[in-house]
Amino acid sequence: MDHDEVIALFDTTMRREAVADAPGARVERARHVVRQVSAGPTASAWEGVLWSGLTEDTADAAIAAEVARFAALGREFEWKVYGHDRPLDLPERLRAAGFAPGEPETVMVAETAALATSVPPPEGVELRPVTDADGVGLLAEVHGEAFGGPLSEGLLRSLTARFREGSAAGRTAPGEATGQVVAVLAVAGGRPVSAARVDLMPGAPFAGLWGGGTVPDWRGRGVYRALVAYRAALAAGRGYRYVYADASGFSRPILARLGFHALAVTTPFVRAPVAR
Known part of the structure; x- marks a missing residue:
């Protein structure tokens, strides 16, 4: 896998x-920034900056504009910084603007x-797919x-809404979510012991693997590996060339053993709502 080629594609x-x-979220594109905002203060979507193309000359003004944009909404938001984002001192500039860094992934x-x-559990x-609100529970x-x-x-609200709405095409407004989330449970003796999901966005080359977690007494038995294989097979069957995950220090070595490669380190920078 050509690292530079894949990171450019990503x-x-x-x-x-x-x-x-x-559901209800929308993506907005400014001159130097791409952001996602939700439908309202009680909505469930992630909100923040997805991409930025900044220079030393444009960074401070762009940061100030994003702070103002979300201040007008009265909401907390996240600026997700990738290790190769420019300028190189973007993290320091965000700290200076009141953002707090989270744990890198x-x-x-x-x-x-x-x-x-084809990895059996x-x-x-x-392995049971989640098909309704009870499964989300x-x-x-x-x-x-x-x-x-x-x-x-x-x-929880977002997942429940997505399973309620399903993946029917044509039921979302322009710019709103059009993808499908597929979740799966690993069940042993009637007890769910692990769960994970995959996000499938139409036309994208990457499918996102999220939420993989196993209860403590079932770790180390191959459940997580089976869930990765299940979701990768689903993505491959629907034409996705790549799967990706944001990995913690715990899951990174597991994924590496399964054939995943490190693409970039990301750090979430969170800005609390500005008092008005």
Whole structure:
């Protein structure tokens, strides 16, 4: 895999030409910035800057414009900075503008054709697709046990809405989300022990792998690997050349062993709402 070629493709298709990834959200394009905003203060979509093409001369003004844009909405937002974004001191400029950095993650990418996609789950484990709100509830339960905290209310609302709306074409307005989310549970003895999802955006070369988590007593048995293979097979069957995931320090070595390559390090910079 040619790293520079893939990162350029990712920047173009998944950042600069991004489409909204949640019901009611929309993508806005300014001169130097691409952002996503939600439908309102109680909506569930992620909000923030997806891509920026800045220089030392344009960065400060663009940052100020984004702060003003979201201040007018009265909302917190995130500027997702990739390690190769310019200018090189963009993180310092964001800190100076009141943004707080979060934990870095690594974008891990693999070609679907290079992954093992016929990996059965461990004995006694069945993979079940999530098809309704009850399934979303089970997914939330697994998340709580696997990650030690509840699924955010915003994400829970978003997933419930997406499964309720389905993936029917033509039911979203221009600029709104047009993709499909597919979630899957790993069930052992009637108990959900792991869960994950994949985002499939029409026309994009990359499918996103999200939310993979396994309860503590089932870790190290191959459940996560089976869920990766399941989702990669689904993406490959629908014509996606690549799958990617934002990996923590814990999941990065697992994905590397499965054939994923590190593409970029990302850091979320979050700006609290500006008091008005």
